[in-house]
Amino acid sequence: MISEADTGVATSSWPRLSEVSRDVLLEVLIHGPLSRAEIAGRLRLSRPTLTRVAKALVQQGLLVEGDTRPRASAGRPSEMLHVRGAAHRFLGVKLTPQRLFAAVTDLTATPVATAEEPLRSCAPDEVVTQIADVARRFPGLTGIGVTLGGVVLDGLVAWDEFLGWTDVPLKAAVTRATGVPTAVDNDVQALTAAQHWFGPGAGLKSLAVITVGAGVGTGLIVDGRLVAGSHGLPPHFSHTLVDAKGPQCGCGRRGCISSYLMTQVMLRRLAGRPTYEEALDWVRAGDREAGQVFAEAGYALGVLIGTVANVIDPQKVLLTGEGLPLYEVSSDLVHDGIEDTYEDDPDLIDLDVRPFDFTEWARSGAALAIKATITGAISERPHRDRRR
Amino acid sequence: MISEADTGVATSSWPRLSEVSRDVLLEVLIHGPLSRAEIAGRLRLSRPTLTRVAKALVQQGLLVEGDTRPRASAGRPSEMLHVRGAAHRFLGVKLTPQRLFAAVTDLTATPVATAEEPLRSCAPDEVVTQIADVARRFPGLTGIGVTLGGVVLDGLVAWDEFLGWTDVPLKAAVTRATGVPTAVDNDVQALTAAQHWFGPGAGLKSLAVITVGAGVGTGLIVDGRLVAGSHGLPPHFSHTLVDAKGPQCGCGRRGCISSYLMTQVMLRRLAGRPTYEEALDWVRAGDREAGQVFAEAGYALGVLIGTVANVIDPQKVLLTGEGLPLYEVSSDLVHDGIEDTYEDDPDLIDLDVRPFDFTEWARSGAALAIKATITGAISERPHRDRRR
């Protein structure tokens, strides 16, 4: 169901940007309105360069000059540059075996419409058709980003356990079916990148994102870049051991982080088979059994946070997902877990807890499209890569 | 004691290199002799650019033209470019509370001399003096790299448990005392970087280095860059749990990876308090008790390897250190540990086992100096950093 009509704007295709233009656009996207002088300082560019680049970006419709910000002391006031979000529209799609979630955003990843519908079929061809049907309802798209829970390598879905896919060239198929450049990636990876560009982790050099939902997911930003394994895998922390005598996990092991945190396993341990919401109510009402299960889950989450922090010592640990009521009811035990695991002062961990709605998953698909569009990854143009 | 006399060469200071020059030099350093055309292809530069850059680097004495390599089919043969290692000398120093290990290498990190002596004192000033004394024995040094087991941030030793240091500005002190540009870093970090530039991990995009010695150390290369935490910490994997009923670790916990692998803890568990070599002999002779301890250590090592691989899915896992006889006697259990931990096909892990001598630690100090010299980090010149 479409929650808001498409406001119908901007059909111009994405302009070709120089590398510096991309950097400048990105800086404003991530850090909000900035003056030319500020951008020049941050990017270590000369002011003349910024004059030139900003002029080009304004002409291309990507930036607009906003208010002038009066200075505290003397001097000419800054002219703030804003991203002209309305210039482009992006569609994000999150696929689950049951449902398809969609979000249309502008260039700043601000949603302008969301949609949700049952997945008509899990067959790749029909899914592509369904995505194309959704895309058709939003004309003038600049890019599409599709995410799913599987292993994605260069737009190829190598493997998706949930959808039952193997080697599905989804990127090519959706691009063909819609005529819109499309990017595809693992959902947790896309969410991590989205939080790093458009969320509370914006612009950080290092960031760990932990999502708690039906399962647990982890994503890492190191050196300002998303960590993607050499086989396309997102980082797996969730089968680290907490207690070998713990509950049995889907993976066959016992007592790993995942076994404490997977919703299904948690509910299975409770008599009466409640729903997640019911179980939460029990905990809040002081039910001992449910409290124990949630306490253990909280502790396991703390161990996860501590383990992640041990490994990459990030500037921030971002805790997100639909399952964050867990943190609300068990935050003490989360911190116990961190304390028992992290090898330095737990106060060094900047833990940011941001519960979110499920549509955030779809939004991060749009963010993926935006990122791919800006970096040029979506058009697969070969690029000279400098290393250091 | 100096094992080889300094051959006395090359006193020219390090030339100022353009970014492209650095890239080209690095390419030849890491991948060995290459033709201009090959380098141009790898770095996506035009051949004219390579002509220019190579000419400059030859003039600066950093590259030399070697043999021509006849082509398989038709065409003019390639003229191979080699790094002129003799052009520069670097000193690497590894500090332990008891001893100082030194190695002098050429530009290719090939040792030309090694030295080892007791540390006269742990007092920072005296250590600096001792390093300067060592450096004086090798005139014409281009750079010095000092490594130690502590937390190092920007040349400042924030904390070293073993030496008992807090906030020692070692880089500045050694630079002043010797007059030679100096870099300082954590030993495991330097070793990891050294293996990534001059070892079996040369040039890989992602690499995990695990060192087994008195303790366990881990270093990561992701996206071709060394992972350094936001507080200067190297990655800590070693307190991941293996079995909560395991031996007690120095950190106060029980059954973490480190507790199984620390030499002291292993030996403490054996009756008769043998040395490490004696214990190894017992294992080889079939002693059940010692066999059990080494088997558990091997298993823990496997868990560590699996955990690391889960997290960053590297192209290669490099196993090094003085403690690798452990792998020799317990490789089956190492692989059991991997199998029980790694969530994908264990054959995907490219495990490279390279036992090494303790002087490798000093060599990696020299490699640190080389790296710092080439990247310009050693002179702290501000540098425009491009992000993506």
Add this chain to the structure above:
DNA sequence: CCGTATTAGTTTCCGAGTGGAACTTAAGGG
């Protein structure tokens, strides 16, 4: 033995892009 194909390396030239210096603009303050 000699042209021809093939590939490596060089030279010439040009355009893109960048920053320094100087200038203009828009404020605040005596």
Add this chain to the structure above:
DNA sequence: CCCTTAAGTTCCACTCGGAAACTAATACGG
């Protein structure tokens, strides 16, 4: 009002890197 301050712009010289065209060194086939 004029001076100071700092943002933004214009001008210009310089650097760098690639396209095109050229030379060099080999294999191969007649």
